[in-house]
Amino acid sequence: MSTFAAVVLFAGVVAYAVLGGADFGAGFWDLTAGGAERGRRPRHLVDESLAPVWEANHVWLIFCLVMMWTAFPTAFAAIMTTLYVPLGLTALGIVMRGSGFAFRKVVVQTDQQRVVGAAFALSSIVSPFFLGTVAGGIASGRVPTRGYGDPVTSWLNPTSVLGGVLAILTCAFTAAVFLTAEARRRDDDELERYFRRRAQVTAVVTGVVALVGIAVLHADAPRLFDGLLSRGLPLVILSGACGLLALLLLSRAAPRLLQGLAVAAVASVVVGWGVAQYPYLLGTHLSIQVAAAPTSTLWSLTLVAAAALILVVPSLALLFSLQQRGRLEA
Amino acid sequence: MTLASLAAAGASSVPSQLLPAREQMAFTLGFHIILVPFGVAFTFLMLIANYRGIRRQDADAMLLARRWSQVAGVLFAVGAVSGTVLSFELGLLWPGLMGRFGAAYGIPFAVEGLFFFLEAIFVSIYLYGWKRMAPWPHFWSGVPVVLSGIGGTSSVVAANGWMNQPGGFQVRGGRVVAVEPLRVFFNAAFWFEALHMLLAAYMVAGFMVAGVYAAGLLRGRRDRYHRLGLAIAFTVAAVVTPVQIFVGDVAAREVFHREPAKFAAIEMLPHTSTHVPETLGGVLIDGTVRYGIDIPSGASLLSGFSPDTKIYGLDVIPAPVRPPDDLVTTVHLAFDVMVGIGFALLALALWFAVVWWRRRAVPENRWFLACTAVSGVLTVVALEAGWVVTEVGRQPWTVVGRLLTRDAVTTTGNLWLFFGATVLLYVVVGAATVYVLRLMRRHWQQPEGNGEEDVPYGPRTRQDAAVPAGDAA
Ligand code: HDD
Ligand code: HEM
Numbered sequence A: 001m002s003t004f005a006a007v008v009l010f011a012g013v014v015a016y017a018v019l020g021g022a023d024f025g026a027g028f029w030d031l032t033a034g035g036a037e038r039g040r041r042p043r044h045l046v047d048e049s050l051a052p053v054w055e056a057n058h059v060w061l062i063f064c065l066v067m068m069w070t071a072f073p074t075a076f077a078a079i080m081t082t083l084y085v086p087l088g089l090t091a092l093g094i095v096m097r098g099s100g101f102a103f104r105k106v107v108v109q110t111d112q113q114r115v116v117g118a119a120f121a122l123s124s125i126v127s128p129f130f131l132g133t134v135a136g137g138i139a140s141g142r143v144p145t146r147g148y149g150d151p152v153t154s155w156l157n158p159t160s161v162l163g164g165v166l167a168i169l170t171c172a173f174t175a176a177v178f179l180t181a182e183a184r185r186r187d188d189d190e191l192e193r194y195f196r197r198r199a200q201v202t203a204v205v206t207g208v209v210a211l212v213g214i215a216v217l218h219a220d221a222p223r224l225f226d227g228l229l230s231r232g233l234p235l236v237i238l239s240g241a242c243g244l245l246a247l248l249l250l251s252r253a254a255p256r257l258l259q260g261l262a263v264a265a266v267a268s269v270v271v272g273w274g275v276a277q278y279p280y281l282l283g284t285h286l287s288i289q290v291a292a293a294p295t296s297t298l299w300s301l302t303l304v305a306a307a308a309l310i311l312v313v314p315s316l317a318l319l320f321s322l323q324q325r326g327r328l329e330a
Numbered sequence B: 001m002t003l004a005s006l007a008a009a010g011a012s013s014v015p016s017q018l019l020p021a022r023e024q025m026a027f028t029l030g031f032h033i034i035l036v037p038f039g040v041a042f043t044f045l046m047l048i049a050n051y052r053g054i055r056r057q058d059a060d061a062m063l064l065a066r067r068w069s070q071v072a073g074v075l076f077a078v079g080a081v082s083g084t085v086l087s088f089e090l091g092l093l094w095p096g097l098m099g100r101f102g103a104a105y106g107i108p109f110a111v112e113g114l115f116f117f118l119e120a121i122f123v124s125i126y127l128y129g130w131k132r133m134a135p136w137p138h139f140w141s142g143v144p145v146v147l148s149g150i151g152g153t154s155s156v157v158a159a160n161g162w163m164n165q166p167g168g169f170q171v172r173g174g175r176v177v178a179v180e181p182l183r184v185f186f187n188a189a190f191w192f193e194a195l196h197m198l199l200a201a202y203m204v205a206g207f208m209v210a211g212v213y214a215a216g217l218l219r220g221r222r223d224r225y226h227r228l229g230l231a232i233a234f235t236v237a238a239v240v241t242p243v244q245i246f247v248g249d250v251a252a253r254e255v256f257h258r259e260p261a262k263f264a265a266i267e268m269l270p271h272t273s274t275h276v277p278e279t280l281g282g283v284l285i286d287g288t289v290r291y292g293i294d295i296p297s298g299a300s301l302l303s304g305f306s307p308d309t310k311i312y313g314l315d316v317i318p319a320p321v322r323p324p325d326d327l328v329t330t331v332h333l334a335f336d337v338m339v340g341i342g343f344a345l346l347a348l349a350l351w352f353a354v355v356w357w358r359r360r361a362v363p364e365n366r367w368f369l370a371c372t373a374v375s376g377v378l379t380v381v382a383l384e385a386g387w388v389v390t391e392v393g394r395q396p397w398t399v400v401g402r403l404l405t406r407d408a409v410t411t412t413g414n415l416w417l418f419f420g421a422t423v424l425l426y427v428v429v430g431a432a433t434v435y436v437l438r439l440m441r442r443h444w445q446q447p448e449g450n451g452e453e454d455v456p457y458g459p460r461t462r463q464d465a466a467v468p469a470g471d472a473a
């Protein structure tokens, strides 16, 4: 039962990493799109493809928080009291990002757009970085069971920094692939080439960082390293293969296939982390079973998750299909 | 932690984080709650206008619906992100609450998450579906927004009700065991709190929107568009107001029976007695009530329908958990403000009803319009005051009888920095929100462009690529 709850929670983490990640990555491309004149067309594509979905994608984060504090309350408190610096900054970053994005659609003067656009784009990089450091801190076992761990080294350490950088890169990669697909759907060759090039560059950089990361993990988080290279190995390989395939097919495959591959690449590496960590929630000191809430609580969460499956999943599917068929227009 | 704060913590055993944590929680919730009515109830007004627009081929109503949805879109985004901050804060500021009681207290939030999902999804479909969806499917895509708004509100308030009247769990060895989810969710405070909040959301949205159009009418824009905007919003608000007063009265009696400490603070009653007067205004100084106006036996009559009704005073609360005088005064005055505003708005609603009954038209008398123009602000004041009654009235408890606020708070980090950064950011975001809304209005008032065409940065896709957006430098 507790394992099941952990799986549901982790499914939320994966969904947020993929969908929220694609949103964050779009912000990354927004930031790097250059001056107002040059960046106009890519920014416009970012806007059009992001506007209808970002709020729904963002709810996955709420889902993770809520699942965490209900199913694993002590672990939640431990994480929050240890990693409060990056988490607090993430929260503020999310406010900046969401409101900046919403405002940008309304203001029309270029200088104002620049300010709110910059707020949106900058926080799109800051937030995933900090979330990545949080993941690194948890994965490398730096959160003590009773919480109140070191407020600095828990997130300023090799694994966390690796996590942060990888988070930014994978977000950028997924977003670039999504935007390439989006541009193709709109028959916009120029933008398609634009984002394809960026997808290729980030894919290569991500690959290199991931390889360097293996060495970092070996030195800094041996348990995670072992787990990833034993139980997690098939998933890590799968992730690499999907990424590579997406890269190779970037100029040919149907948009939907491309998106699927990018999603699989990110999802499988995150799942790999989960598998490597199992059966522990924090380091090797707090197991899922010990941290879990009473069974009746887990049951009610299961019911909520089932209701979500019945209600939310079809609604999300409706939203995405309307968007991809061009029925939703900013 | 600095040496000084360590010393202070040792002396009073109150963590130095308590004050900034409370300030921050109150500030961010107070901000967030203003946006909530727009996600929950404004969308309902929008659907009424939408329905009318389709059914009666009413172009004015259609335009109202369209513009309202754009306003709702902006406010919904700010509401969502400020709500996310609250979720983080529950852990960052109150780990003692979440770590100890998350297994029970978290359940309503999990249900809330479900409704947020649905709300966010259908808001997007509705908001971006105007151009390319057929009218009726588009209208129906808005209905789940209203329904999930009701569900979401009920769930969050269920969590709050549980803090006031906790139930449905047992604690053994410091851990929550044997949780009964249904009793957690449908706790004793759930029904009246959730209903009261929901009605408050409809009042805020109704009077706020009515106020905007009343201001427009006052400035001489006496067209059908403004009258219709006023009529739709005001009608909803006017219908809800008397119901709200009834529910508030029920809530007060429930609090009298089940939360005597809070009721003593609301009535600002130092000593247990019968024939308790209803004190309007006033302050509590050194345990005695000053400067209030007394209605003889009023409180006893209202709470038990008889002057002999005994009401417990602050004296029955054990000294270590007795709220200080200034806190009691705050709760009492907040209650008076809320109730006062409730009755003032009832009078306004009656005025509207009488004129409508006699003339079948929206009153356009300057006084009525001026009162309506400020009514929206008053509802927000009542909303905030209501939460102050509930939240401050619960102190020093976070979970009544179970967890003191000072045991719930985090004991690490300098929260003043976090608080400062949050205030700064929220002030900017709040100001920008107001600015952006005014900007939208300005576009709409321009004769040629009606604002719907605004796009950030560059040209549009395909069919309307000819329209250049804004004044690109
Ligand atoms: C479900 C949870 C929840 C909900 C719906 C609310 N609150 Fe609350 N509030 C808390 C959860 C909470 C809390 C985290 O549990 C605090 C911190 C300490 C405490 O006793 O309760 C709190 C404290 C707290 C305080 C400080 C009280 C004091 O220190 O004297 C204020 C002024 C408010 N809140 C105001 C609000 C407002 C304006 C709300 C409207 C949105 C609101 N609360 C809803
Ligand atoms: C401790 C208290 C609270 C927490 C933790 C909280 C949490 C949240 C979160 C995480 C969101 C964003 C969800 C999204 O992305 O759509 C949100 C928005 C919302 N909140 Fe709160 N909330 C609190 C208080 C309240 C209260 C008292 C209400 C009262 C009815 C409320 C009603 C809503 C609604 C309806 C939304 C939907 C979007 C909108 O703002 O229009 N919340 N809240």
Ligand code: HEM
Pocket (backbone or CB within 6 Å): B157, B164, B189, B192, B193, B194, B195, B196, B197, B198, B199, B200, B201, B203, B204, B244, B245, B246, B247, B248, B249, B251, B252, B253, B255, B262, B338, B339, B340, B341, B342, B343, B379, B380, B382, B383, B384, B385, B386, B387, B389, B390, B391, B393
């Ligand atoms: C006029 C008669 C009214 C009465 C007798 C009344 C009574 C009460 C009482 C007793 C509470 C405390 C409940 C608790 O702590 O559990 C409360 C809370 C509250 N009131 Fe009122 N109220 C009235 C009008 C209003 C109005 C007009 C508004 C806003 C438009 C409002 C908004 C609130 C809110 C938001 C709360 C806090 C949360 C909740 O209980 O839902 N009230 N009210």
